[in-house]
Amino acid sequence: MTEFERAIDVVLAYLDAVERRDLEAAESFVGDGDLDLIFPGGRRFSSVKGALLRSSGRYARISKKITGTDAWKSEQNLRVLVTGTLAGEWRDGSAFSDVRFIDWFELHDGKILRQHVWNDTGEKLVSDMKETQQ
Template sequence: MTPRTTALAFLGHLAEGAPDRAAALLAPDAVMTFPGGATFRDLAELAAWSAPRYARIAKRIERAEESAGAVYVSGTLEGAWPDGTPFSGIRFIDRFEVADGLILRQEVWNDMAEHRP
């Protein structure tokens, strides 16, 4: 797999509710950094952190590009806040570093804080 297809497969597995398949694409020392500087080393930690933030979430991917050894995936988020109120159109960009078919680093930026009720 190319770095681009690895990053897209990872996001696809998460969207499908297949965290074990997504985890198989993470390097043993992978680091995932989310808005506010929250850093995770496994998907269970990420899920626990995310649980009180929204009831459900999905990414509508608009672009995925490789550049200078990194993969950039951008688009919008849609889903529901914890109270069930829907949201959509929230911008995001994920930056991945991939080597030997495994994700070494994921950095996530989005505008959720600007839209949170």
């Protein structure tokens, strides 16, 4: 297994643990130092727990369908890109699906240092609101 395949495996295992809300497992994939998690709207967190608590106010449940991964080396660190779609349920009980996402990770010594998250959930909320107003 290459270092790139190992990095992708770490990221996918982390995302699975986050989706299951298994804080202990998710934290086992992050480094001991400064963690930087950046979500849409510029929301920043320095812990997995903080990010999970914040998302629980937005979603009743959420899952990722992964459609692609890529990994490369940048200086001393590895970077991983994960693409796919989100599906789940908003806090009001309404369902959503096929919402695009991109997660970008930086790893050092097999541990996650940074995660940047981009997705279209905001666009989906606006679109759904417009449909209910028509």
